[in-house]
Amino acid sequence: MNMKIRYLDPLERLEYELRQLHEEGWDMTGHQLTYQKLVADNDDHIQEKAFKILKEMYHHYTPLRGKKLDLYRSQGISSSQPEQDGMQSAAGLQKSNELYDKILGGWTGRAAGCLLGKPVEKYSRQIIREILESNHTWPLNHYFTAKGMPESVLQKYPWKQRGGFESLRENIVCMPEDDDLNYTMLNLYVTEKYGKNFTSENVGESWLQMLPVYETFTAERVAYYNLLSGVSPPESGHYLNPFREWIGAQIRADLWGYINPGNPDKAAEMAYRDACISHTGNGLFAEMFFASIIAAAFVEKSPEKLIQIGLSRIPEQSRLSQAIQYTLKMVKPEQDWETIVDALVAEFGKYHWVHSINNASLTVAAILYGQGDYEKTICHAVMGGWDTDCNGATAGSVVGVMQGYSALPDKWIRPLNNRIRSGVKGFDKISFTELAQRTLNVTIKTSVKNKKMEKMTYQDDF
Template sequence: MADIQETLLDQWAKRAVWLDGCDIETEYRQAREEGRSLASVEQEFQALIATPRTGPEWRNAVGGARGREWMQRVGDLIDRVQTLPFRADYQYEEPSDLDGIRQSRPASVDLPLWSGSDLEWERRLHGALLGRTIGCMLGKPVEGWDVASIRVTAEATGNWPLTDYLRKPTEAEDAAIETQSPKHRLHSWHAPMLRGTMHGMVEDDDTNYTTIGYSIVREFGKDFQPLDVAVYWCQNVPILHTCTAERIAYRNFVVNVLPPQSATARNPYREWIGAQIRADYFGYANPGNPTRAAEWAWRDASISHIKNGIYGEMWVAAMLAAAYVENDWVKVIRTGLAQIPALCRLREDIEGILTLYAEGVNYDGAVAAIHKQWNETNPHDWCHTNSNAQIVALGLLYGEDDFEKTITRAVMAGFDTDCNGATCGSLWGVKHGFDAIPNKWSEPISDTLRTGVVGYHEVAISKLAADMLETARKER
């Protein structure tokens, strides 16, 4: 019985990761980067970070007395971080409230008005949803991989630079991969995500949240509020289908910590990529209206994120709205930036990619610059909003307005590969429409999307796009 109990505890610990919020290393990085003055708690942080955490007495959340005591100390410290002042020399202005964001953003970018028919709107929206699905599927098998591992596997299967979905290596190819000792390998459970063995889109949070965003607007209307988002999640999405900041926000809802406090209560992941991947429907539903798309995105993001975590969702939603009416990717990107504060880290980081592109730095050079700034082996860097937003900008700028190059160059750059492939595919799709996406990429998806959202466990992408349009028209 004791052995069974130990096994069950181990299984729960693996599934409950991100629930306790006691990721002390990430909290330390996050608090420093958002500008908190940590002088009064520096020694306490260092002592907790340096504490060895091995053995059964340290089991996550359900461990022995030593583990529980450590977690209590970490939790208390993380709570205190929210009361600390910001450093006087902090150079950024990064509000999280909507009024503050509006007051600190630059002048808007002029765009043409959307004048397309409903048929054209559906063609574009369908393209965005299909493009998002394809880009996500391309990146999903290598999510969490370092670039070297992606390249080793792709090269061994004759697919580098990427020009198609990944496929399962032959025995000889797998042996060659093994000799190069990559950190990550393809396994049998990857089969539903690989060329030749995929049959429609597998469930993924990147497509779950697009469906969720649509469902929230359908249920609560265009005036939905952050609390409506929290209620919808709790009623329609199992908690373990969420990750990082979203899982912690969900935990907070359950114990009656509601928005906006749900975004900060023991949430070290409050500027990670989670909100950025939730933007899409808010852009789909607002063609040519990036300001309203960004506002809807703020209402969604503010339940789980702050500062640049929020800005990432606003930026993507605004770009999607702009891509209906603007053909220049530089202007699309700048239209998104016009919805976020002028003096924020996300703007600075994306401007860095725009500068590299304007100066003629090639794709490999731009990728190298991102990897120099961020450490892909550090979870905070790998999953941060800003590092991945830079890769989205990279994919759009260096994709040469070609669908295949846009999504593959986003995935080849590494970091959160499925998220970045999905966002780039979505943006390209809304600009060009579903019928512009090559059959090579669309046919393996079989017009089928699977999600973890109640009522949408398996749905035709074309049918979902039509339903999304119907709701968008009603709430325009």
């Protein structure tokens, strides 16, 4: 019997490749029938047959996808200067403790938002509400707790296996390990070792050296395998990788924003170098989008302006940009949150629960709805469902930078006890204050001259 490794299993990859190509606009009817027959037959060679079909589809659709997305290559990114965004220079922040405070706010704000969503990751918003209503903690305004929860509910909806129990209010002693923070620490290591001129290959090598393979998921696990097999970036991001537009790159955006305060162009460009290792298209754009927002949040406090700044760093005709534009027009702070999420589910519920487009839209909606209020932002991001820990983390990071550590509510930050667990070599049990200080050191030490980026041309056309 062949050993099946999640996300590398050929049959699983074939299933999601069919879904991915359908989302890109291709007619998969014939291929879907072939897949269904393969599953129904279930013979001893099913894995080999699935892998053969997957490779044939890759070689057939890759050139076609490249042609279909030529508009991204020709459009590029027309980025305005920070002052044209209505932003002020971040240079003054380095002369005071404010820059450190905002960096620390990003780290801790990200961790607390991640911790909030960790116990219920994958559960729908209906289930999350049922859980919270069972012990009268709906709407969410604190970390989840099992206290007062009926045993029937606990049995029906067990907490997330990886760190969910440790993330309950009564059990928190620090920030448990999570891939949403592992990559932020890994990217700090990359910039400490290679500086801001790191290459995609530098990041890939760091993954192999510093990150255990079973701490990677979906697109990152496929890319990890590709790297080990000698497939270099950017091909490592799309070779037999059906998860290439999922949320994995989006959760790696933050460090690029932290080390480029007030410079969304540079943050987006670094995000591109990182994202192309494992993602393409909208998955790649999602990292660029949030990296630029976080960089801008050092000097801009208007959520609406931040979203516009992020949009100006990704192709306007991409599905991600169109989804964010829809969300920006649809969300009004005076609206009922449930009505907002109903609309998002109706529009983007077709995507997998860890896809970039639906989760980015929900996170943007929470940022807009929260209007700079940290608690309101992360709680609504998590109550919206889908990838709850990722969305809470990203929303918390944006507002954490925007407001700074000193303005974050004590009830969210104090339980972290200034400590985080990690699977990244050399980072386990590190303090948030050390992470912030090392990030500040990189920001200042490797500071580069701001350059106007008239157009970004993609090496990755897929």
